[in-house]
Amino acid sequence: IDVIVASVGILLSLPLLTFIAAGIKLSSAGPVLFRQSRLGLGGQEFTIFKFRTMNVNSDERVHRSYMKRFIGHDRSIDDSDGSDESPPFKLHRDGRILALGHWLRRWSLDELPQLLNVLRGDMSIVGPRPSVYYERESYKPWHHQRLNVKPGLTGMWQVYGRGWTTFDDMTRLDIRYIRSWSLLLDLKLILFTAPAVLSRRGAS
Numbered sequence: 348i349d350v351i352v353a354s355v356g357i358l359l360s361l362p363l364l365t366f367i368a369a370g371i372k373l374s375s376a377g378p379v380l381f382r383q384s385r386l387g388l389g390g391q392e393f394t395i396f397k398f399r400t401m402n403v404n405s406d407e408r409v410h411r412s413y414m415k416r417f418i419g420h421d422r423s424i425d426d427s428d429g430s431d432e433s434p435p436f437k438l439h440r441d442g443r444i445l446a447l448g449h450w451l452r453r454w455s456l457d458e459l460p461q462l463l464n465v466l467r468g469d470m471s472i473v474g475p476r477p478s479v480y481y482e483r484e485s486y487k488p489w490h491h492q493r494l495n496v497k498p499g500l501t502g503m504w505q506v507y508g509r510g511w512t513t514f515d516d517m518t519r520l521d522i523r524y525i526r527s528w529s530l531l532l533d534l535k536l537i538l539f540t541a542p543a544v545l546s547r548r549g550a551s
Contacts, residue, residue: 348470348530348533349465349471349472350466350467351466351535352472353462353463353465353466353472354466354512356459357462357463357466360424360459360462361404363456363457363459364459366459367398367451367456367526368398368448369457369478370393371398371399371445371447371477372408374445374446374447375399375402375445376403377399377403377404377449377505378386378403379398379399380396380397380398380399380460381396381397381398381399381400381401381457382394382395382396383479383480384479385396385471385477385478385479385480385498386454386477386478386480386482386483386494386498387469387477387494387498388494388496389494389495390442390483390491390494392480393422393464393469394398394463394469395461395464395469395470395477396460396461396463397417397457397458397460397461398451398456398457398459398460399445399453400444400445400447400448400449400452401443401444401447402444402445402459403550405443406443407445407481410444410448411481414479414481414485415484415485415535415542417513417514418486418514419485419511420514420515428457436504437458437511453546454544458500460478461500462500464500465500469497469498470497470498470499470500471496471497471498471500472499472500472501472503472533472537473494473499473500473501473502473524473532473533473536474497474498474499474500474524474538475493475494475499475502475503475504475524475525476498476499476502476504476505476517476521476536477492477498477499478493478498485501489518490514490518492518492521492522492525493518493521493522495527496503496524496528501536501537501540502520502521502524502536503520503521503523503524504517504520504521505541505543506540507520507543508538508540509543
């Protein structure tokens with residue numbers, strides 16, 4: 348099912364993928380795709396593909412510091428303005444992001460290349476959000492349960508949480524998904540993904 352859905356998704360979105368790739372290439376020097384080490388099934392690291400939304404060689408310490416505070420429930424990370432367009436648990440005012448990158452992130456289009464990760468077997472269409480490799484340094488013991496299945500392109504957090512949930516709440520959604528997994532649940536989450544993305548609620 349993952350292979351079929353990912354293959355069809357790539358074919359249907361090919362014109363959009365081409366348009367985005369051209370936009371990135373014309374607006375910023377550097378590669379079209381961004382590659383980063385993420386945590387997969389059992390905590391094994393794999394290379395994730397995304398459309399590049401930042402300047403080349405951006406300092407990852409900004410996000411690393413943010414994630415440490417986010418996982419540790421440091422409320423000082425909330426620099427939102429309190430509106431639906433400014434979720435409290437997103438990294439705002441990040442000067443590393445390109446103008447086009449903000450637009451791609453708001454519509455979750457930067458995630459589309461992860462369909463390649465699904466074809467490679469690194470990810471599933473549905474599952475927990477794939478964590479950046481350095482997030483594990485701040486995990487509490489029970490957080491590791493979210494690594495018991497393959498990460499997904501969409502899932503409970505993407506549909507029901509996004510930037511409005513704490514890391515603990517996101518992990519609880521992941522554990523809830525793992526414990527109640529069914530094909531019907533996966534289909535439901537896939538169907539609910541489009542409305543969640545179009546609403547833009549909780550997106551950066």
